[in-house]
Amino acid sequence: MTLEKNNDEIEKKETINHDAIFKELLKTFFIEFIEAFVPDVDKYLDKDSIEFLDKEAFTSPFDGSKYACDLLVKAKFKFEDVYFLIHIDNQNDSRAVFPSRMFWYFALFHQKHKLPVYPIAVLSFDSPKKEHEGVYTVNFPDREVLKFNYRVVQLNRFNWKDYLKTDNPLAAAMMVKMGIAAEDRVRVKVECTKIILGLKLNPNKSQLLLNFVETYSKLTQEQEKEFETELQHLNLSLKEEFMEVANRWVLKGIEQGIEQGELKGKKEGEQKVILKQLHKRFGSVPAEVEESVKKLELDGLESLAEAIFDFNSVDDLLAWFKR
16 A cells, blocks of 8 residues: 555666655645744744745856756744745755855855845755764865855754654654664654644645655565555554545556656556556566456556555455456
C-alpha cells in the first residue's frame, strides 16, 4: 500500500528533482515551516501578509547559469506597516560554494527590493552531520570586512522522535529527512503516515506530504513489506483515507505521463503504472498476470487500479482476474 515514488524503483533511471520537491512543499506549507523550524520569526511574522516573489530567475555569478531562488517571500512585521523578505534555499548536498551563494542572493534581493532579508538555508542532505555554521566571511590580514550570518535548518541534526506527537503536517513529513538509525526507518515512515492521515487535510495536501515521505523514506524491499504489514493495523478510517490518496496518486501518475509525452496513450499509460505498482507490492508477478493486464480494456484497468491496494498476495491478484 505504498505511493508511487518519483524515482522509478524498477528501472532506477529517473533523477529526483530535489529543488522542485522542496520548493512545492515549503510553498504549500510555508507557515507550518516557520512555526516548526524558525519559531523566532513566527513571533513577529504577520501571517496574513504573506506574498510569494519566487518567479524571478537570475544569472548565477558562479557558473553563469540561470537560477531561480527556491522561495522568496514578502511579509510584514506584526502590528507594523513594515515589510521584509524571507529567502529560503534548499541544499541537498554540502558544496563549499553554498555560503557565498547565500550571501550573493541576500545582496541581490536587498538591493532589488530595498527591504531587509531574512535568509534561511534548509540543509536536506544525509551527510555530513557536522553542524553547518551558517556563516560567510571575508577577511584581510588587518580586518574582518564581512561576517554574514544566515539561519540554518539542518534536518539531519534533528531528532525525529521529538516530532512523534506533532500536529504540524510539514514537521511530520520532514521526519524522514532527520537523523534516523537504519533499524528505525520503517517506524518513522509509519509514524509520518499516521500523523499526516490523522490531521484530515484536504486530499491534495495529504497527497503532497505522503509523496514526499515515500520519496525520501529509503526502505529496502523487505522493509517496504514490513511497512505494508504495519499499515494493516491502522484504524479503518485512516486506512480508507490512505487507499483514497494512493489511488489518486496512481491516476495522477498516469495523467502526468501522458501530458509529458512519455506514454503513448491512456491505455498504455495505465498498464505501465499498474504493472510498476504490482512489482512494487509483490517484488515480481507471474508472466500470466502481466499478459492479463495488457489485455484489459480501459474500464478493466481502472477497476484494477482501484482494487490494487486490497490485494494481500499474488493469489488474491490471480483470483481477481478469474472472477
